[in-house]
Amino acid sequence: MHGPFREFEPVKRFRNVTVLKGGFSSERSVSLDSGAAVARALRERGYEVAEADVEGRDVVLPDPTDVVFIALHGEFGEDGGVQELLERRGVPYTGSGPEASRIAFDKKLARAAFAAAQVPVPAGITLTEPTSDMPMPPPIIVKPTRQGSSIGCHRVTRFEEWHTAVRDALSYNGEVVVEEFIAGLEITVGFVGQVALPPVEIRAPDGEYSYDAKYGGKARYFCPAPLKVALLQRIVATARRAYRAVGAEGFGRVDMRVTPDGEIYVLELNSIPGFTPHSLLPKAAAAAGIAFPDLCERILNLARTP
Numbered sequence: 001m002h003g004p005f006r007e008f009e010p011v012k013r014f015r016n017v018t019v020l021k022g023g024f025s026s027e028r029s030v031s032l033d034s035g036a037a038v039a040r041a042l043r044e045r046g047y048e049v050a051e052a053d054v055e056g057r058d059v060v061l062p063d064p065t066d067v068v069f070i071a072l073h074g075e076f077g078e079d080g081g082v083q084e085l086l087e088r089r090g091v092p093y094t095g096s097g098p099e100a101s102r103i104a105f106d107k108k109l110a111r112a113a114f115a116a117a118q119v120p121v122p123a124g125i126t127l128t129e130p131t132s133d134m135p136m137p138p139p140i141i142v143k144p145t146r147q148g149s150s151i152g153c154h155r156v157t158r159f160e161e162w163h164t165a166v167r168d169a170l171s172y173n174g175e176v177v178v179e180e181f182i183a184g185l186e187i188t189v190g191f192v193g194q195v196a197l198p199p200v201e202i203r204a205p206d207g208e209y210s211y212d213a214k215y216g217g218k219a220r221y222f223c224p225a226p227l228k229v230a231l232l233q234r235i236v237a238t239a240r241r242a243y244r245a246v247g248a249e250g251f252g253r254v255d256m257r258v259t260p261d262g263e264i265y266v267l268e269l270n271s272i273p274g275f276t277p278h279s280l281l282p283k284a285a286a287a288a289g290i291a292f293p294d295l296c297e298r299i300l301n302l303a304r305t306p
Contacts, residue, residue: 013301014066014092017042020082022053025074026151026172034275035071041293042069042300059085067303068093069296070272074148078272079105092303096271100247104271107145107177110246117245119238120265122257124179127166134162139181144172148270155181182257182265187225189239190253190273190281192295193302196236197284201225221280223287231262242266250302253281 019042021035022028032053039049050062054072059082061068068086070093076082080102086093096104103109108126115121125135126145134140134156142165143153152172154165169176186202204219225232239254246269253273257265273281275296285295 011301012046013303014047016048016050016064016066017069017300018050018052018061018065018067019069019071020052020054020059020077021071022055023072023074023077024055025072025076025148027073027148030274030276031071031073031077034073034279037275037277037292038069038071038296041296044293045297047300054082057081057085061089061091065091067091067300069300069303070094071275073272073274075146078148078270079146087306090306092305094299094303095250096246096248096252097304100249101271103246104248104252104269105146105148107143107268108175110268111177113245114242114266117241119242119245120263122179122182122265122267124177127170127176127178128174130163130166130170134159135178136180141177141179141181142166142169143177143179144169145175145177146173179267182259184257184259184263185225185227187235187256187258188253188280188284189236189256190251190284191239191243191248192251192285192290192298193249194240194243196240197281198224198287199227199232199235199239200280200284200287201227202280221283223283227258231258234262235264238264238266242269246271250304251281251299 019035019039021031023031035051039051042049068091070077072082078101080098083098083101103113111121139155139157141155152169156162156165187199189199190197200221200223202219202221242254243252248271253270255267282292
């Protein structure tokens with residue numbers, strides 16, 4: 001292996017792996033697919049793999065479990081909950097620690113962390129109840145502070161859409177982020193450890209990367225993103241600053257918008273991106289010459305040891 005991934009030449013730190021999947025969030029179905037894909041890949045690499053479908057907060061791990069690969073999306077999986085549980089039990093696990101997970105999952109906290117690190121974010125505010133007036137002129141984005149996969153996310157282009165959008169977004173966890181809509185390219189940068197993967201450009205219908213566009217096969221992906229080298233370098237540098245701003249580790253993905261003038265805005269950081277056939281981290285890894293089983297093994301070898 002050549003290039004920046006030489007440090008991840010396969011070694012087996014662990015043998016018995018438990019993959020946590022499913023969960024009880026609105027992203028359960030995606031998580032089941034992610035976990036099943038990870039389990040198949042690790043078995044292909046020679047690990048003893050158990051799959052645990054998580055249905056509550058009292059997670060039972062099979063014996064023996066040397067390490068946990070967390071493939072849980074959404075509540076409990078990405079908000080620091082399962083990470084705290086595994087820390088208390090002294091069980092190694094993949095991805096970021098409890099505090100970084102909590103910050104990354106909460107869009108309000110993540111925006112604050114980015115701003116503190118001088119990472120540019122769209123102008124926005126947080127609301128906990130509906131307002132009669134729009135807080136900024138359209139187009140705007142309205143999204144729950146603690147959801148993933150674009151669930152509950154709305155692009156509002158006229159006042160008549162405002163009340164329905166904000167009430168729906170508030171229904172998830174009682175708090176929403178309202179941001180200006182940044183016209184331009186949708187770009188994401190994945191990380192394995194501290195190493196950036198090639199940026200991916202996402203082209204979705206009407207420029208809206210919704211849940212349906214993500215999982216309904218309606219979006220197109222270009223990796224590496226077909227942009228000038230200087231702009232790609234700035235995109236990766238911005239993504240790295242955002243990744244470090246929340247203390248992410250192990251793996252993750254930073255989502256951004258890039259204006260026609262080359263201005264870069266960070267939208268959010270996904271601390272446990274998907275591992276489905278539609279998922280972007282595996283696409284970026286493939287563009288870097290990393291097969292899916294190797295990607296899973298490298299993430300496993302970066303597991304945190306409490």
